[in-house]
Amino acid sequence: MxxxxxxxxxxxxxxxxxxxxxxxxxxxxxxxxxxxxxxxxxxxxxxxxxxxxxxxxxxxxxxxxxxxxxxxxxxxxxxxxxxxxxxxxxxxQPDTVSIDEPVQIDSGDMLPRQFFDWCCIPEKDLLTGEAIEYMGEAIQLLPESLKPVFILRDIEGLSTAEVGDTLDISTAAVKSRLHRARLFLRERLSEYFAERAAA
Amino acid sequence: MDKHTHHHEGGSSCHELLEGLSLYLDGDAEESLCREIEYHMKDCENCRVVVNTLAKTVELYHEHGKTQMPQEAKQRLFIALDLGDYMSSSE
Known part of the structure; x- marks a missing residue:
């Protein structure tokens, strides 16, 4: 023991x-x-x-x-x-994209398209079990080059430098990929909460 | 922003400001960028929604995005690593 x-x-x-x-x-x-x-x-x-x-x-x-x-x-x-x-x-899956490959995302894909304002819905109404499950599913939709950056920085709370060190990428790449990951997830959550509000 | 990208008089477009939003939220943006974003948001409802929901997305994942390892899985891990004798007393 x-x-x-x-x-x-x-x-x-x-x-x-x-x-x-x-x-x-x-x-x-x-x-x-x-x-x-x-x-x-x-x-x-x-x-x-x-x-x-x-x-x-x-x-x-x-x-x-x-x-x-x-x-x-x-x-x-x-x-x-x-x-x-x-x-x-x-x-x-031998064709898995590596973290050190260039981010293959069209910048147009990151433009916000959802403008439903869900930020001020009280958390008890916002965070149902289904919503938390959807948050997990949305992470799985992230491009492979963005996923570990978001997990380490925003969920695990590592510093930008630590994420760069862990994944062997520059801090500029960490910041850029983190931003794209956040925009991507914001879009998915906005779609989800907009659909739920309309139901 | 694709449908409402516009320049405010003397200011930046929604598209131009988009790139700097994470720096702004993380407190890493230069003061001039912070001012630009805040000025822009005063009369751009869509950008205000994007900034607020982006901040909320980060907050939700930080607070509720972690999945704890199930106790049984942790026990299996200790045993697989031949560390069964060292499992903490709570397990």
């Missing part, structure tokens, strides 16, 4: 690098939820998300001695998890 880990700063990197299982268990406890959230949203499948997480943590444990500490442990784990998810996806 271990105590609950509390913060990333409390992780003993020396013990971790030496392969100490208790220290590794603390890291798993601290990051499992966050990495599961990333794996689930990238894959869209809870069973696949579990497999991604297992594979990612095994890979992290095997390579822990190579962790240099230039990024924090969390960013390092997010990167391993995302790369694991992507590799598994490529095996299943």
């Amino acid at each position: 271990t105590e609950h880990p509390t913060t990333a700063e409390q992780i003993d990197l020396d013990r971790l690098r030496s392969g100490d299982k208790a220290a590794f268990a603390q890291v798993v406890e601290l990051y499992a939820d966050r990495l599961y959230n990333l794996a689930l949203k990238v894959s869209g499948d809870p069973f696949e998300a579990e497999d991604i997480l297992q594979e990612a943590f095994i890979s992290a444990y095997k390579n822990i001695s190579r962790f240099e500490g230039r990024s924090n442990v969390g960013t390092w784990l997010y990167r391993i998890t995302y790369n694991t998810a992507l590799m598994r996806q490529r095996k299943k």
Whole structure:
């Protein structure tokens, strides 16, 4: 049994690098939820998300001695998890778009077309179980090049620099992709809430 | 904005301002851009809706977009990693 880990700063990197299982268990406890959230949203499948997480943590444990500490442990784990998810996806669908490929979106596709004003509807009316489910489905509709940027920055709350570090893209690319992802999702949610209001 | 793109007198078009909206919402926009957006929104209802619903989209996903790993899945993970002895006492 271990105590609950509390913060990333409390992780003993020396013990971790030496392969100490208790220290590794603390890291798993601290990051499992966050990495599961990333794996689930990238894959869209809870069973696949579990497999991604297992594979990612095994890979992290095997390579822990190579962790240099230039990024924090969390960013390092997010990167391993995302790369694991992507590799598994490529095996299943070889034509999967990579994060480092140019964003193939016509700028016209990002122009707002929905102007239904749902921002001030009280949350108890806005956020039904169905609406939360739709929010999850809308993420699955995001282009692959935008999805991880939005998940890491706006859902997980990483900084722009951390997202860039995790995905190995520039901060300018993070900002640009984040903006496109937000516009895309705003459009989907606006369609959904407009339809619901009209029903 | 496709149907209502217009220039306000002495100001920017909706389309021109669209690119800067995330910077504006994140507090990363230059002061001059903030002023332009706020000036533009005063008499552009559609842009006001876009800014407000964009901000709400970000807020909703930040507050309600996380999915917690089910306890059983976490237990399976610890066992698969041969860390069953280290599962925290809450599990």
